[in-house]
Amino acid sequence: MVPAGQHCKKFGGNGATPALTVSGIPAGANAIIVELNDATYQPLSYDGGHGKIGFWITGGGQATLRAVPGGTKAMPAGVFLEAKNRATGGWASEGYLPPCSGGNGNMYFADVKAVYKAKSDGEASKLLAQGRIDLGKY
Structure with a gap:
């Protein structure tokens, strides 16, 4: 189950991304x-x-990713909005959209990707490793 209160504002929540510890990060990853x-x-x-x-991360190995609030494009230091959610209508919000099914039992998951993110126009971003984590039902 998605933890209590970690759903969208539309249904009375104040959700944030879960804090995660990611391991097995390749040495060339910077994000x-x-x-x-x-x-x-x-x-x-x-x-x-x-x-x-x-x-943003430094080097490979392991990284702890902090919780990030939903419904905003303002990100804490060291965190960036790669893409806002694609929700429309009454579900639309800036940034991350926390679980927002209204408690209908939808299943949520995250794809976690270690990447080299290009820092200049002459570089190419590269996917180095990926995994998936189930976040629970709401």
């Missing part, structure tokens, strides 16, 4: 991208339908 999705609702079930949050 972790967390793509949040709703497996039950097809339009938001892929490619970060609920938003993509990036975390």
Whole structure:
């Protein structure tokens, strides 16, 4: 289950991304991208339908990713909004959209990607490793 209160404002929540510890990060990675999705609702079930949050990291190994509030494009230091959510209508919000099914039992997950994120126009970003974590039902 998604923890109590970690759902969207539309249904009275004040959700944030979960804090995560990511291990097995390749040495060339400089960022972790967390793509949040709703497996039950097809339009938001892929490619970060609920938003993509990036975390700058130094080196490989392991990184602890802090919780980031939903519904805002303002990110804390060391965190960036890779892509806002794709929700529309009454569900639309800036940044990450926390679970927002109204308690209908939708299943949420995150694709976690270790990347080299290009820092200049002459470089190319590169996916180095990826994994998936189930976040629970709401």
